[in-house]
Amino acid sequence: METLILIIVLAVVFVAVVVEVGWLTLVRPRRRRRGEPIEVVTPPEAPGQDELRTPGGEADAAVVAPPAPARVPAQPAAPEIEKPPPSAGRLVRLRDRLSRSQSSMGSVLLGLLSRDRLDDDTWDEIEEVLITADVGVAPARQIVDELRTKVKVLGVRDVDQVRDLLRTELINQIGPDLDRTLNEEKHSGAPAVMMMVGVNGTGKTTTAGKLARVLVGDGKTVLLGAADTFRAAAADQLQTWGGRVGAQTVRADKEGADPAAVAFDAVAKGTELKVDVVLVDTAGRLHTKTGLMDELGKVKRVIEKRTPVDEVLLVLDATTGQNGLRQARVFAEVVDITGIVLTKLDGTAKGGIVIAVQRELGVPVKLVGLGEGPDDLAPFDPATFVDAILAN
Ligand code: GDP
16 A cells, blocks of 8 residues: 555656746747847837826826818929020130141141142142041042142241131131021011931931920021921920920920921911921931932921921931932932031040032031031031131
8 A cells, every 4th residue: 555655656756847948948038049040029119209198197198189280282492584695706616626636637737738849749738638528539639729729829837827718718608608508587577497407417406406495596586396207205395395485385295296297387376376487397307218308308298388497407416428329319319408507526536527518418517517516516617617627
């Protein structure tokens, strides 16, 4: 019996020990093994500044914050209408852009002409420099022949005299007497209309925007017509330019709309608003596609049902050389070009293109682009241009 009692006591003690040890094992936190990721528990967010509490500060006594005074969303400030500078004197102001890009031609020519002996080889070199500057083969020959005769007849050797002769000859080739004024006078009851034509990338839309600034700077009112309906970006760009100087833009409501219809609407709107000038930007896709070029002719004819087109300005990139001249030829076949805008003259040493393109088309360069700034478009003037070339 005693043995039985002893066994029961031992069994009870044994069970108690097992239960105790097992429980401890269960509740003791398991040690993190090396390399196991740490679980990062984000603390609940702190109450916000606007969660007002009673003076007692008990959480459950929070009251609803009184409605914050209604905040009027900041209105976008009306864009300030800019007042661009007038066009007069712009080329003089921008002449350092020209002299920087063109002066190498001028200084090489002057260097050659100032040599002690002007032999056949030197005259050939002079001709080559002119051709390299895109003057064109025939005009280069003419310039050299004229200079050669004058130097011989007058016996000129002095560098200043040589410079004067060269200056006169270059100005003569560019055409000091060509009428370069823009036809911007409105008709009775209708605005003057100018069309911008040219291949994409030449700077056509930018030039339309800059020209709007030139005209506004000269005191005119302008409306823009975005008849390049194939590129919504072109219409956006034009609208931005116009907005800066307070000029409205008429544009299509969908891409690919009829450009002639947009041009017609622009002229109608310009007439209604009694603006002085309507500037129509056109599509400049590949000039080799006959249908697209015909479309340009159509735009012009449709405008002319309402009012004459006073200017068709061909925008040419001065850096494209012979390719630019080919473009000019094709455009001239479709529309009567009245003036040339040579862009990017700030980025090329080949200013001779002024002479070549005028010869090619028989129409004057009226404006030149000399940079990407909004007021970097200037009326062209041969004497200022040549003086910039010969500056050193
Ligand atoms: P579009 O396709 O003919 O309408 O050409 P854009 O007007 O879009 O112009 C093409 C690029 O030429 C743009 O980056 C213009 O800023 C740039 N551009 C236009 N005119 C001039 C200029 O006279 N000088 C320079 N350096 N860049 C110009």
